[in-house]
Amino acid sequence: MANKLNRRQLLHGMLLSGAAGGVAMAAAKYPSPIRNIYDLADAINYGLHDLLLSGQPLVREYDRANVAQIFPTSGVTSPRDERYQRMLANNFEDWTLKIEGLVDNPMELSLSELRAMNSQTQVTLHTCDEGWSAIGEWTGVPLWQLLQLVGVQPGAKYVIFHCMDTQGDGNLYYESIDLFAASHPQTILAYGLNGNPVPEPNGAPLRLRIETQIGYKHAKFVERVEVTDTLAHVGAGRGGWWEDIDNAVWYAGL
Ligand SMILES: Nc1nc2c(c(=O)[nH]1)N[C@H]1C(S)=C(S)[C@@H](COP(=O)(O)O)O[C@H]1N2
Numbered sequence: 001m002a003n004k005l006n007r008r009q010l011l012h013g014m015l016l017s018g019a020a021g022g023v024a025m026a027a028a029k030y031p032s033p034i035r036n037i038y039d040l041a042d043a044i045n046y047g048l049h050d051l052l053l054s055g056q057p058l059v060r061e062y063d064r065a066n067v068a069q070i071f072p073t074s075g076v077t078s079p080r081d082e083r084y085q086r087m088l089a090n091n092f093e094d095w096t097l098k099i100e101g102l103v104d105n106p107m108e109l110s111l112s113e114l115r116a117m118n119s120q121t122q123v124t125l126h127t128c129d130e131g132w133s134a135i136g137e138w139t140g141v142p143l144w145q146l147l148q149l150v151g152v153q154p155g156a157k158y159v160i161f162h163c164m165d166t167q168g169d170g171n172l173y174y175e176s177i178d179l180f181a182a183s184h185p186q187t188i189l190a191y192g193l194n195g196n197p198v199p200e201p202n203g204a205p206l207r208l209r210i211e212t213q214i215g216y217k218h219a220k221f222v223e224r225v226e227v228t229d230t231l232a233h234v235g236a237g238r239g240g241w242w243e244d245i246d247n248a249v250w251y252a253g254l
């Protein structure tokens with residue numbers, strides 16, 4: 001007997017294969033192998049956000065009156081690295097931010113050079129995966145502006161933030177985002193918190209604010225920004241220190 005598909009079955013099939021196609025596409029775009037159901041959900045979320053957030057909508061900004069008087073701290077709050085402590089003692093006079101990798105003009109910028117650039121101030125909510133959140137007023141240089149300055153080369157996909165703090169396992173903290181998130185208007189490299197220089201525990205002298213993603217993506221104590229087409233060469237190759245050691249998901253969109 002002919003097994004004719006009715007309209008409904010056909011529609012169902014189309015929807016299912018469409019969804020499967022979407023998942024496959026999202027998984028293909030994800031920068032590292034899918035390890036578990038959390039990575040799969042993260043990959044789908046990543047693909048979906050890419051569609052839904054294509055206009056780069058802004059995250060909410062708060063009134064300055066809502067700023068937490070003492071911004072909480074998390075992770076490393078005082079890098080025990082001798083090199084870092086020496087720079088801190090010297091007010092970061094000899095610290096520079098290096099921007100390199102797949103760029104036309106690699107650059108090294110001092111803190112005063114960064115402060116002299118166009119600055120942006122935003123009052124935003126920080127959400128840590130460990131269950132706290134706090135509002136802070138952050139001032140810094142939009143990342144897109146720095147990327148424009150150095151000239152991102154064709155083929156570049158990610159931006160890696162190399163930090164100065166050695167973690168308990170002996171590895172330096174690092175994080176990465178894709179160029180889309182790096183170009184978000186509220187993604188900044190911040191040197192100011194609540195009108196003061198970023199204090200040591202919060203990532204002096206410079207830390208990332210990636211307002212569309214969760215706490216651990218906000219790399220503190222940044223000293224090098226690497227534009228790249230792969231995440232495989234740093235740490236265990238999963239795009240971040242937490243991602244490498246703890247099954248943390250790479251795309252941590254809020
Ligand atoms: N270099 C570095 N960056 C880091 C961390 C860290 O341990 N080292 N911890 C992360 C985590 S889990 C969070 S929630 C935020 C905390 O930032 P805060 O200490 O300013 O609150 O920094 C993130 N960036």
Ligand SMILES: [Mo]
Nearest residue numbers: 128129215216
């Ligand atoms: Mo966190």
